[in-house]
Amino acid sequence: MDIVTTFFNIDVLWQSLPRLLEGLWVTIALGALSIALGLVGGMVLALVRLYGAAPFRFLAVAYIDVFRALPVLVWLVIVYYAFPFIGIRWSPFVSACFALTTVSSAYTAEIYRAGIEAIPRGQFEAAQSIGLSAWNVMRDVVLPQAIRIVIPPLTNNSINVMKDTALASVVALPDLLKQATQSQALAANPTPLIGAAILYLLLLLPLVRLVARFESRYSKREAR
Template identity: 60%
Template structure:
């Protein structure tokens, strides 16, 4: 009974639910913004990595390697706490979005690179023979085929980014974890943290299952070929 009253106190969970709900909205907004910005930036970095001039390619490689190696928490602290010393200040939401987007863009760039390089060179030659320019060939021929390969790992990266939104609590952004921590302190009971964990599970578990479904479908398509 003591375990239930301490960690699964229904009355406290109900009282803390409005706070948790506000945190859910901020978490979803942060995750979606990071995915959109990071995905678009990642595709751009990928094209720079593959088709840019040598200095541009080297810059893209350095960008990808550094950000893939750097923990998101370290990057977030640098953006939020270090940049003000050089006169650049961001809100907690902007800092978290920037940190998550930068890291996601690096991973997205590598995933997209692998997807594009998996397309046979004959497809590029055929697009060129049809008189399609580079961007039109990418849009009409290459990227639609590469999308089949990259969707499962990209979806997996998106799920990871949603989990990493919990790090935004470090810079006092009122995300789900920060709201749960505040509710725990206010009510002197860890039940709100359990509630937050259940909410994370509720919207991340479908994403995880979607990744598994996409991977299985990809395997079936390869086998059919």
């Protein structure tokens, strides 16, 4: 068999396409939900780390350090296969979403923290001098500027989360990679994996270009 028949078999790709598209929607749903929850969780962690009481700051730092050091795949296996022994049994989708969200929150928290600390201290003091409460200073003055700063790294992190959804195939979630490997087994041909790679590229390349645009825009703004 030649390389085209082996890896680019149109008949096999066409037969496996419905299964691949079904897996693609699962991947998109898992990635979008994990990203959204990670953004919210990361913001909470960042604020606790910066402004919480000492015990809560310690817990936030410990959480961030542990989950930035823990491989996603290892944590996912623990969540899905070990948690049932302590009475926590989740579906593959919920387990994968929980694992991705908890790890993503740790990275997102550090991104938010860097953005908040990049705001000049004088802006905090100026806002407080006109009578704004700490909450209003953060909501109306600091966060709008910080979020603009951290959009490129947040988008980069979102791409990583979306790519990490492929790890969910190890807990039998019928995502894009799982559907591709099953289709490969049924057809005895690796073409479905090539199809999955193409779908991943179509999904993630626009996000990659979006990051480049954000970074270019931010660099021009800094140069002024």
